Amino acid sequence: MTAMRQGRMRRTTLVSAMCALVVAGTGLTGCGSEDPDAGTNGVGKLSAEKIQATTRTAAESAKAVRLSGTVVAGGSTYKLDMRLKADGGTGSVSAEGATFELLRVGEKLFLMADAEFWSHGGGEGEGGESDAAAADKLDGKFVKVPEGDPSYKRFSGFTDKDVLLGSLLTLHGALATDGRHEESGVRTVRITGDKGSGGTLDVSLEGRPYPLRLVRAGGAGTLTFSDWGKDFPLEPPAKDKTVDYGQQLPTS
Structure with missing residues (x-):
């Protein structure tokens, strides 16, 4: 009887060890009567x-979040990498070969892009040269987007935590x-x-x-x-890095 009991004990120990090995190796639970919700938030x-x-x-309810990946909308694919919180957001958006940075602090929205972004669709000749020159001046600058400009609503949506999460989740x-x-x-x-x-x-x-x-x-x-709940600095760009066109952005 003693030998039989010892044999059963050895088998039980071996099975338990194998179960622990499987769980550790695969991240799965379920051996025996183990609760798969043990140690979770339920x-x-x-x-x-x-x-x-x-x-x-x-x-x-989270104070902040980082959102990254792709969104397909209106026939276009947008690649996003945004950090968002209640009073604004910052990050980059890529679409149709163009990449631009967005920064919103409260109601103030700023956009930074390269010269090609701003000169897109520029005319030829003297007008075209003027457009190119203006675009060069905007390269690497934060351009303030007027609230009355048609692009304000479209761009600001990428920086609005509630709007993005409400539509995406x-x-x-x-x-x-x-x-x-x-x-x-x-x-x-x-x-x-x-x-x-x-x-x-x-x-x-x-x-x-x-x-x-x-x-x-x-x-x-x-x-x-x-980065749920992780705060981050959100401040307007320096004045020497900002261009303000007033009530309307330059036509691109």
Whole structure:
């Protein structure tokens, strides 16, 4: 009997060790009766609808976030790398071969781009030369975007935390959970719309349930979210680096 008991103990120890090895090697849980939600924020136990509502609340209440990736809209693909908070944002946007920097502090919006951006569509001859000369002067400068200019609303949307998150953190169709995953070393629970065709969203299972990765419906881009709650400096550019055209930007 003693030998049999010792054999059972050895087998039990071996199974436990193998289970621990599998968990450590794959990041998965589930050996024996181990709770997959142990050590998490508990969001994984919720329904997909409640997970979406919870992560939206967390995102809205965060003081700051960094958003990077691609967004397809209106037939154009935008590559974003923006840091956002309640009173403004800063970062870069690339689209159709052009890259520009945006900076918004309160209601003041500034745009920096190279000479080619400003001279796009310039005429020929004397007018064209004048346009090119003006564009050269704007190269590397922050140009203040007047609030009445048609481009103000379009550009400022890239710097507005509430507007961007409100429009992006949306899945289409019937919601469902799609297992446990990992994003940048952080455990996540994934929710989907229409089994993935309506988009997927990975939500952190560690700390606050922030959204960490979004794949938009219809191939409309993929975005990652990081630096939740991490403040960053946001100040108007120096006067010698700023150009103010008054009520309207130069026509591009």
